Amino acid sequence: MKIKKLLFFLSILYISGCSTHTITSNQTPQIFYNINVKNSEDDLFHVTVLTSNLTEKNGVYNFAATAPGTYHELDFGRFVKTFKAYDGNGNELSTKNSSANMWEIEDVLRLSKIEYDIEDTFDSEIRKNQPAPMCGSGIDDDFIAMNTFAILGYFEGLQSNPVKLKVEYNPDWVIGTSLISDENGYYTADTYDRLADSPILMGELTVATTKVGEIDVEVYVYAIDTALYAQKILILADDVLQSSKGFVGYAPVENYKFLMLLLSEEYYDTNQLMGGGALEHSYSSLYVQAATENDLPRLRSTMAHEFMHILTPLNLSSEIIHTYNFATPRASEHIWLYEGVTEWVSDIMQLRSGLITIEEYLNQFSRKLRINDDFDPNISLSKMSLEVYVDSVKPQFLNFYNRGAATAALLDIRLLELSNGKRGLREVYLALLERFGKDRPFPEDKFFDIFVEMTYPEIEDFINDYIRGSKPLPFVEYMAMLGFSYAEEKISEDTRPTIGINISVNEEGELFLIGVKNETQKFGLSSGDILLKVFGEEINIKTAREVLQKLDNMSIGDPYEMVVRRGEKEITLNGELLQRKTRHIFEEMQKLKPKQQAMRESWVKNLDR
Numbered sequence: 270m271k272i273k274k275l276l277f278f279l280s281i282l283y284i285s286g287c288s289t290h291t292i293t294s295n296q297t298p299q300i301f302y303n304i305n306v307k308n309s310e311d312d313l314f315h316v317t318v319l320t321s322n323l324t325e326k327n328g329v330y331n332f333a334a335t336a337p338g339t340y341h342e343l344d345f346g347r348f349v350k351t352f353k354a355y356d357g358n359g360n361e362l363s364t365k366n367s368s369a370n371m372w373e374i375e376d377v378l379r380l381s382k383i384e385y386d387i388e389d390t391f392d393s394e395i396r397k398n399q400p401a402p403m404c405g406s407g408i409d410d411d412f413i414a415m416n417t418f419a420i421l422g423y424f425e426g427l428q429s430n431p432v433k434l435k436v437e438y439n440p441d442w443v444i445g446t447s448l449i450s451d452e453n454g455y456y457t458a459d460t461y462d463r464l465a466d467s468p469i470l471m472g473e474l475t476v477a478t479t480k481v482g483e484i485d486v487e488v489y490v491y492a493i494d495t496a497l498y499a500q501k502i503l504i505l506a507d508d509v510l511q512s513s514k515g516f517v518g519y520a521p522v523e524n525y526k527f528l529m530l531l532l533s534e535e536y537y538d539t540n541q542l543m544g545g546g547a548l549e550h551s552y553s554s555l556y557v558q559a560a561t562e563n564d565l566p567r568l569r570s571t572m573a574h575e576f577m578h579i580l581t582p583l584n585l586s587s588e589i590i591h592t593y594n595f596a597t598p599r600a601s602e603h604i605w606l607y608e609g610v611t612e613w614v615s616d617i618m619q620l621r622s623g624l625i626t627i628e629e630y631l632n633q634f635s636r637k638l639r640i641n642d643d644f645d646p647n648i649s650l651s652k653m654s655l656e657v658y659v660d661s662v663k664p665q666f667l668n669f670y671n672r673g674a675a676t677a678a679l680l681d682i683r684l685l686e687l688s689n690g691k692r693g694l695r696e697v698y699l700a701l702l703e704r705f706g707k708d709r710p711f712p713e714d715k716f717f718d719i720f721v722e723m724t725y726p727e728i729e730d731f732i733n734d735y736i737r738g739s740k741p742l743p744f745v746e747y748m749a750m751l752g753f754s755y756a757e758e759k760i761s762e763d764t765r766p767t768i769g770i771n772i773s774v775n776e777e778g779e780l781f782l783i784g785v786k787n788e789t790q791k792f793g794l795s796s797g798d799i800l801l802k803v804f805g806e807e808i809n810i811k812t813a814r815e816v817l818q819k820l821d822n823m824s825i826g827d828p829y830e831m832v833v834r835r836g837e838k839e840i841t842l843n844g845e846l847l848q849r850k851t852r853h854i855f856e857e858m859q860k861l862k863p864k865q866q867a868m869r870e871s872w873v874k875n876l877d878r
């Protein structure tokens with residue numbers, strides 16, 4: 270009886286399901302992308318977009334103005350070379366390039382096909398606001414790297430519709446992507462967002478695989494330096510990836526792909542590429558950088574960081590970035606979470622799994638604080654987030670990996686203190702992941718309130734002081750709770766003199782001063798000054814090492830002269846060489862009180878939940 274009823278019920282469902290499908294398939298807009306890079310000699314992506322059932326509302330094809338995780342205005346419409354639209358009979362439809370990233374199609378109801386060519390960003394003539402290589406696209410004889418958002422646009426109103434993509438490429442090549450293809454060789458994605466979240470790397474790649482808990486991990490590598498290949502990189506990074514298992518305790522994704530394009534300094538020079546690093550995606554990350562074997566340790570920690578993005582923003586993000594606004598950059602206040610907490614996780618999970626010692630952890634912590642010294646201490650993490658697209662604040666972004674991570678580390682200690690060692694940031698973070706998750710973004714303006722409500726009223730003060738505000742982080746007090754002393758600086762045992770400056774390189778390749786502190790401020794030095802001469806000699810990228818080597822024959826207290834450019838003015842400054850100092854020193858306290866001992870024990874492990 271029961272079975273029969275069930276069968277009857279099923280057959281009704283089946284019929285209604287079928288008929289619905291027939292109707293909707295006739296009406297639902299269909300979007301099939303095809304990227305042809307079979308002949309890469311012309312250095313262009315040849316894109317065809319086949320469409321049907323578009324409505325009047327879908328008459329604009331938009332290229333991305335920005336993309337998740339890039340925090341930059343990129344305007345990929347700038348790279349379009351030709352753009353044509355056709356109806357089903359092959360008649361051309363009129364189109365209008367109405368703004369940097371928008372193409373209006375006049376008679377969209379008749380639209381059947383768009384064809385366009387778009388160039389890669391790596392060696393484009395467009396130098397202004399050049400996308401960082403891991404945020405763009407590159408075509409070369411031996412490899413092709415694509416952020417899909419750098420090549421494919423979306424129709425107005427159809428960002429959330431399913432799409433399909435076929436890539437035609439050299440059949441001898443290996444292709445790496447987190448996209449999944451159907452039986453007809455089309456990659457399918459539920460939405461444009463999912464497609465945009467999936468970079469593709471192809472070429473003569475080496476491949477290696479491992480499992481991190483239940484997650485299938487694959488590494489795809491194209492490297493100019495043949496000493497770098499997938500298996501070697503994976504062997505080096507495997508232990509740090511494995512250390513995430515205990516921290517996370519479950520598999521937030523089934524698969525994860527590392528896509529790596531490891532170039533050389535010469536390649537960077539020839540193509541005038543600037544910057545490099547990795548861009549996180551939900552199920553993969555794309556790495557583009559100049560690398561040799563010496564860079565493997567750095568690559569390893571970058572991999573740990575990018576991999577931990579499977580927690581946030583994939584499974585914990587604000588409504589603002591959940592359905593992403595590709596057309597108009599919109600900033601979320603919570604980059605402290607997406608980047609700062611992720612960076613903290615990638616360090617603390619190594620300590621808690623026993624991969625690194627407390628001393629090594631504290632050395633990493635000090636290093637972050639020394640880098641933090643080069644950034645503006647008066648801009649809060651909230652402001653750094655909300656004004657990430659503002660030119661004057663943009664350069665501060667990199668400090669999320671330093672001050673952002675340090676703030677997360679102290680938040681962890683504060684939570685451990687308030688919970689008597691029972692519940693730190695990891696445990697609250699995992700609870701937030703359970704409460705929200707992939708399909709449930711948190712409300713942008715309420716997130717801090719939710720965080721406080723899930724923890725302690727005192728946490729509101731922490732947020733106001735150190736995330737919304739820019740009070741100096743209380744290292745002495747907080748680290749003492751764990752039994753560590755902290756000193757901001759100590760006289761170094763190194764007796765060589767120093768000018769006491771840190772130098773960076775701007776987009777024009779000029780050297781400029783960063784993080785100028787009190788002791789050099791008194792000589793008139795100021796952050797942002799462009800360095801022209803030191804010790805009477807011209808200084809630039811090429812001569813810097815040689816000029817600064819003169820310090821070896823000088824003594825503490827010796828006078829020196831420096832010429833800088835500030836705005837339009839050239840200024841000559843006179844200073845004195847300084848004693849070297851070591852900054853941000855953590856040391857083990859001699860005898861721990863029982864409370865410190867207990868806090869330390871809670872801090873070094875993943876607590877029971």
Ligand SMILES: [Zn+2]
Nearest residue numbers: 549607608611
């Ligand atoms: Zn990141």
